[in-house]
Amino acid sequence: MQNVRVRFAPSPTGYVHVGSLRTALYNFLFARHHKGKIILRIEDTDQSRYVEGAVDNLLDSMKWCGLEFDEGPQQGGEFGPYYQSQRLDIYNKEINKLIEADKAYPCFCSQERLDKIREEQANANLPIKYDGHFRNISPDESLKRMKSEAYVIRLKIPAPGETKVHDIIRGEVVFQNNLLDDQVLIKSDGFPTYHFANVVDDHYMQISHVIRGEEWLPSTPKHILLYEAFSWKLPEFAHLPLLLNADRSKLSKRQGDVAVEDYRRKGILPEALVNFVALLGWHPDDDQEVFSYNGLIEKFTLERVNKAGAIFDMDKLYWFNGGYIRNLSQEDYLKKGLKWLVNESLDTGSDEKNNNILAAVRNSLNTFSDIKEKVQLFYADKIEEYSEEASSWIRLDDSKSVFKAMIIEIDKYSELSLEEFKAIMKDVQKNTGVKGKELWMPVRAAITGTTEGPELPTVISVLGKEKIRQFVLQAIER
RNA sequence: GGCGCGUUCGUCUAGUGGUUUAGGACGCUGGCCUCUCACGCCGGUAACACGGGUUCGAACCCCGUACGCGCUACCA
Secondary structure, X not given: OOOOEEEEOOOOOOOOEHHHHHHHHHXXXXXXXXXXXXXXXXXXXXXXXXXXXXXXXXXXXXXXXXXXXXXXXXXXOOOOOOEHHHOHHHHHHHHHHHHHOOOEEEEOOOHHHHHHHHHHHHHOOOOOXXXXXXXXXXXXXXXXXXXXXXXXXXXXXXXXXXXXXXXXXXXXXXXXXXXXXXXXXXXXXOOEOHHHHHHHHHHHOOOOEEEEEHHHHHHHHHHXXXXXXXXXXXXXXXXXXXXXXXXXXEOOHHHXXXXXXXXXXXXXXXXXXXXXXXXXXXXXXXXXXOOOHHHHHHHOOHHHEOOOOEEOOHHHHXXXXXXXXXXXXXXXXXXXXXXXXXXXXXOOOOHHHHHHHHHHHHHHOOOHHHHHHHOHHHHOOOOOOOXXXXXXXXXOHHHHHHHHHHHHHHOOOOOOOHHHHHHHHHHHHHHHOOOOHHHHHHHHHHHHOOOOOOOHHXXXXXXXXXXXXXXXXXXXXX
């Protein structure tokens, strides 16, 4: 494929939706797969939705995900500026061409009139669209009124005929022109609408493939008509299936976490998020599911993107993430884990202890935010409560003799290292005749209050002599 | 209401007319490992929306129905 140029064109709303992440990802993979370029363009044409710091947040989330752009606000490029709000002169120039060619016209309708005709159309069960009230007023009159009245510029849709959209994912989709609205191109504040800015920018930035969400499919014929009004070459289109909530509605903030930063905060690794999201609507030609970026780049094609929407299944994300946590190098894992320990105020002050704790819980982690809960037993000052199972182990006669023997042995030492603990348990076994599960489970129950958790020697070495002694005594009393 | 898109296990999906007793993964579940849990390994569970065609033969092609979703803004 020659000269692939794609773009990710978000509007800065304050956070990056995972659906946007997937759109960005597919654009990125497609570009890299074809040795093309990916451009980041900020679609900030809605002044009423301006959010402070939104662009920084967006850039930050993209970087965290490992998505790199070839052109954009940060890296520049020969097709800038990459903020639509800085391209107003371009839109002005282009809209004038359209007006002069009678392909667009000013419309002076008030919001009230627009509301009224829509209401009438709705009541009459008619398709809802602008009635073309100002379609054919004379240029002279237009010019005169433009000086004193508020207006928008609308596209003059050629009434008869049909417009065909060739979509790489969905094939040919046909729309009847007479059902298409005379789309607003320039708003009364002078800013372009998405539809106009998008087409003009895609043209000037020489975008070869428009890869975006399915919600844009219905407006694509309008975009095509715009390209034709300018006599510009059409890009290829690919409309991605939507990401959905569990109830199959469009994935939304109301029903849980949708922002990339939410997952970051939860302790999801970017590699896991990206891997998971890549598989939502795309599948390789074999059964491989775990992918590095390079693997995705190599395998990704638009032809293998699905048509149906996909539910965002948290369980599978957690599964991916658990796998990625376990695949980290020990060093990397410890480094990342320590940050979480510190954030949760669980830093023991000892590197050795921190590392032991972290290493002990690694296998049970799905996210780094699980650390807090999994690590709790290492910080207890007393056993607040015993699980039912733990209680029944503790009450056994054999267990009581194990505990008593332990106290005797523990008192022979001033400190309790791993080695010493093993020696103690050997002697306890010898003196009581209790071994295997019957020996170890009561000890676990006594010092953790539950019958599950990391290997006992690790727990022992972190807790230290005094706590062990105290917990065992506490268990004898039960 | 109109227009458009979609519909294979609970979920993500493989599947493009015979190789399919519909494959993989998550989840759930049984077992092994093991002081326990987790990890890991082995096994089980569960689906072609419905109705008509076309064909020797259909999850795959056609038509209709149902259901879901999206769009229908001077938001993107």
